[in-house]
Amino acid sequence: MQQFDVLIVGGGMAGATAAVSIKKQIPNCRIAVVEAFAPKAQSHPSFDERCIALAEQSVDYLSQLNLFNKTWPFAEPILKVNVSDRGHFGKAAITPQEYQVDALGYVVEVNPYGQFLHQQLQSQDISLFCPAKVTSLVQHLDYVEVTLDSDEAVKLRAKLLVVADGAQSPTRELLNLEFDSFPYEQGALIANVKVSPEHQGQAFERFTSQGPIALLPMSEGRFSVAWCMNQSALEEVLTLDDSQFLTRLQQEFGYRGGLFEAVGTRSRYPLVHGRISSVVHHRVVVIGNAAHAIHPIAGQGFNLGMRDIQCLVTQLEATELDSWGCHGFTQAYKVARDQDIGRVMTLTDGLVRLFSNESRSIAFGRSCGLMMISLFPNLKMPLARQLMGRVQ
Secondary structure (H helix, E strand, O other), X not given: OEEEEEEEEOOOHHHHHHHHHHHHHOOOOOEEEEOOOOOOOOOOOOOOOOEEEEEHHHHHHHHHOOOOOOOOOOEEEEOEEEEEXXXXXXXXXXXXXXHOOOOOEEEEEHHHXXXXXXXXXXXXXXXXXXXXXXXEEEEOOOOEEEEXXXXXXXXXXXXXXXXXXXXXXXXXXXXXXOEEEEEEEEEEEEEEEEEEOOOOOEEXXXXXXXXXXXXXXXXXXXXXXXXEEEHHHHHHHHHOOHHHHHHHHHHHHOOOOOEEEEEOOOEEEEEEEEEEOOOEEOOEEEOHHHOEEOOHHHOOHHXXXXXXXXXXXXXXXXXXXXXXXOHHHHHHHHHHHHHHHHHHHHHHHHHHHHHOOOOHHHHHHHXXXXXXXXXXXXXXXXXXXXXXXXXX
């Protein structure tokens, strides 16, 4: 039986970041990570790499821990965000200069960043069980015990179990924690496109009659595209060849981002709004996509998980080691996170519904709102702070 202070189930973006963050800030604690899938072999970032948007606050936190470097070739700064409503007059722009920061955030390619995080896991004194899955879980008064699916049926014990195994979390099911969710009528098409002239660090959020189109700046003059549309339109667009797809995207988005010249592999993702019934259980904390699923309209998904991690580390630092995972510990975490999670989920769902409504009066109101945001900095501030992750 191996004993740990913190056991993290899930070694993806959220789980690996949580493990390394805790270890760097509390070096004497014993941490184990259980991950079901071995990381991909190292390779040069391909044309088809998926990306995440790191808000300015997330970048600041990770940089302090040497878990982010602004000079990485697979990280691109967001130097301007353009918001517009296709067919209507309203538009707004947000720049870092307005808020005395170098960038509003960074777009990071998932594969090389994931490789970096796993290198960090291996360089720290962290026990990594990979590939391995949790087959059973028992909560005792003073610890949680899990059994892994190895030949020896390895058993691990920890004062605190952190569930970070993603949106389809098997561990959440073992704990019988409900995940209240509903699917949106739209799905998302994800692809990377080459653009000319280069984007100069600009990001775009363009609302169209089919759904929002987000363009995030990537390395090598590419945009990461998240194009939301109803399921029938998504089926059709996926059947187009590359030339037809680029023409359709150009027609829907326009030319503000430049001329789309080439596209990588296209993927589809379901869009879901969901939240776990409780982010805590007896000696258990649930973080990241295992705890909440939101629409990508505002690019807040991973950053919400980053604030889960920061809150967890703060709670661990403020608590005696023997009390990690106790009732008072988990309830304090719950109180600290519920408001932020609720606010972001309400905001993103509200934006989806507001910009999916084609009523003329609502469309006129949207345009007026965007124009007012553009004209009056005090009205822009809440949106900008949310974008940068400065929500406190």
